[in-house]
Amino acid sequence: xxxxxxxxxxxxxxxxxxxxxxxxxxxxxxxxxxxxxxxxxxxxxxxxxxxxxxxxxxxxxxxxxxxxxxxxxxxxxxxxxxxxxxxxxxxxxxxxxxxxxxxxxxxxxxxxxxxxxxxxxxxxxxxxxxxxxxxxxxxxxxxxxxxxxxxxxxxxxxxxxxxxxxxxxxxxxxxxxxxxxxxxxxxxxxxxxxxxxxxxxxxxxxxxxxxxxxxxxxxxxxxxxxxxxxxxxxxxxxxxxxxxxxxxxxxxxxxxx
Amino acid sequence: xxxxxxxxxxxxxxxxxxxxxxxxxxxxxxxxxxxxxxxxxxxxxxxxxxxxxxxxxxxxxxxxxxxxxxxxxxxxxxxxxxxxxxxxxxxxxxxxxxxxxxxxxxxxxxxxxxxxxxxxxxxxxxxxxxxxxxxxxxxxxxxxxxxxxxxxxxxxxxxxxxxxxxxxxxxxxxxxxxxxxxxxxxxxxxxxxxxxxxxxxxxxxxxxxxxxxxxxxxxxxxxxxx
Numbered sequence: 001x002x003x004x005x006x007x008x009x010x011x012x013x014x015x016x017x018x019x020x021x022x023x024x025x026x027x028x029x030x031x032x033x034x035x036x037x038x039x040x041x042x043x044x045x046x047x048x049x050x051x052x053x054x055x056x057x058x059x060x061x062x063x064x065x066x067x068x069x070x071x072x073x074x075x076x077x078x079x080x081x082x083x084x085x086x087x088x089x090x091x092x093x094x095x096x097x098x099x100x101x102x103x104x105x106x107x108x109x110x111x112x113x114x115x116x117x118x119x120x121x122x123x124x125x126x127x128x129x130x131x132x133x134x135x136x137x138x139x140x141x142x143x144x145x146x147x148x149x150x151x152x153x154x155x156x157x158x159x160x161x162x163x164x165x166x167x168x169x170x171x172x173x174x175x176x177x178x179x180x181x182x183x184x185x186x187x188x189x190x191x192x193x194x195x196x197x198x199x200x201x202x203x204x205x206x207x208x209x210x211x212x213x214x215x216x217x218x219x220x221x222x223x224x225x226x227x228x229x230x231x232x233x234x235x236x237x238x239x240x241x242x243x244x245x246x247x248x249x250x251x252x253x254x255x256x257x
Numbered sequence: 258x259x260x261x262x263x264x265x266x267x268x269x270x271x272x273x274x275x276x277x278x279x280x281x282x283x284x285x286x287x288x289x290x291x292x293x294x295x296x297x298x299x300x301x302x303x304x305x306x307x308x309x310x311x312x313x314x315x316x317x318x319x320x321x322x323x324x325x326x327x328x329x330x331x332x333x334x335x336x337x338x339x340x341x342x343x344x345x346x347x348x349x350x351x352x353x354x355x356x357x358x359x360x361x362x363x364x365x366x367x368x369x370x371x372x373x374x375x376x377x378x379x380x381x382x383x384x385x386x387x388x389x390x391x392x393x394x395x396x397x398x399x400x401x402x403x404x405x406x407x408x409x410x411x412x413x414x415x416x417x418x419x420x421x422x423x424x425x426x427x428x429x430x431x432x433x434x435x436x437x438x439x440x441x442x443x444x445x446x447x448x449x450x451x452x453x454x455x456x457x458x459x460x461x462x463x464x465x466x467x468x469x470x471x472x473x474x475x476x477x478x479x480x481x482x483x
Contacts, residue, residue, distance in 0.1 A: 052380060054376060054379065054380065077379075077382050077383070077384050078382070080379060080380060080381070080382045081381075081382030083380075084380075084381075085377075085380040085381075087373070087376075087377065087380075089373065091373045091374060091376065091377035092377075093374065093377070093378070093392050093396075094374075094396060094472060094475055095395045095396045095399065095472050095475075104381075104391060104392075105381035105382060105383065108383060108387050108391055109381065109382040109383055109387070136474075137472055137473045137474045137475065138474070139472065139473065139474025139475045140473060140474035141474075153381065154380075154381065157381055157382060
């Protein structure tokens with residue numbers, strides 16, 4: 001019944017003799033929002049890249065639904081079509097308007113007709129609140145708007161799961177809110193999401209599961225309540241305290257005011 | 258001011274020479290673009306073997322004089338049983354030579370687009386080929402224009418070597434006319450003016466193209482980040 005949509009089994013990744021991921025096992029159920037936290041250089045982003053096969057794993061297996069996507073004969077392009085990815089630095093296609101950024105994959109990859117792709121793209125842009133910016137090029141958008149277009153671009157492929165790699169880390173503070181708002185809405189609509197983020201307000205409010213990683217291993221995972229209020233490991237408590245102090249300030253201010 | 262009179266008097270010869278020179282440049286530029294694009298893509302995306310094939314080609318043709326390449330193709334190949342027309346030999350030499358330079362311009366632009374764009378394209382499910390075709394090249398070809406603009410200009414001038422295998426290009430016409438008039442300086446000066454005029458027109462056209470295909474907001478962005 002509660003079969004996971006994403007099943008990561010003892011995955012390891014080695015870069016030049018360095019074990020970035022030692023042995024990661026993690027299950028994500030349909031509709032979950034999993035937030036990955038941990039010090040930088042811990043392998044959180046690497047794990048996301050392993051999931052959508054942008055990086056090849058050295059040991060272990062990853063299953064998406066019933067399919068073992070890390071099996072040798074798998075068509076990687078077909079797998080990636082089912083996994084949406086949002087990058088820290090947006091990576092919009094700079095030569096295309098917002099609308100074309102969202103349309104191009106449905107047209108070229110799914111072979112959708114131009115008219116259908118256009119309709120789909122406008123719908124996705126509306127979902128992220130940017131229908132009126134459809135004709136703008138990336139160079140004419142703010143960072144927050146770029147990231148929302150990037151989310152729409154990923155959504156246009158109707159992914160089974162969305163990966164967010166520090167989606168707000170490159171944004172000015174006043175632009176973070178609009179991106180988190182879109183992510184919050186997606187989570188509420190039941191999208192399955194795996195997010196690497198330092199936004200503890202978002203994690204506390206939206207996550208079904210918070211995973212604390214350190215040095216290529218999962219130290220501890222659990223509900224926001226467990227992780228924030230009574231973590232098992234002192235390292236978890238220490239890290240969460242520090243990160244909340246650093247990044248969570250404006251969340252607390254908002255709660256207070 | 259004799260050169261002006263020469264230009265008028267021998268306008269037919271000069272015109273024929275100019276047309277031939279433009280043909281040499283046109284073929285060299287287009288053929289070189291195709292060849293250069295393949296070499297650049299091989300160099301960036303072709304893996305170890307592709308990269309070394311591309312580097313070998315590029316270094317060979319950038320590292321030797323165009324004149325030597327032309328002589329080897331026109332005078333050397335017959336020894337191996339391949340005899341070429343003058344024009345064909347000139348076309349091939351200019352294409353191979355220009356391709357090597359264009360490959361390097363294009364490689365620079367492709368690498369400047371960055372691996373991020375490729376990663377983003379793969380992440381939405383595109384194949385490597387689709388990503389190159391729809392994401393990397395449209396940006397790289399725009400970005401390459403300012404640097405690449407050197408290539409037509411240098412090729413216009415370099416094409417003059419074809420006269421050494423008796424191709425009747427602009428340079429060759431000049432030599433013939435100079436012989437008739439016993440005034441090489443005046444005639445070569447006239448030819449210099451024609452080359453200059455061609456280069457001027459080509460430069461102007463390229464500027465037009467560059468503005469025409471510019472991406473709104475993009476230069477804004479580069480200015481902001483630098």
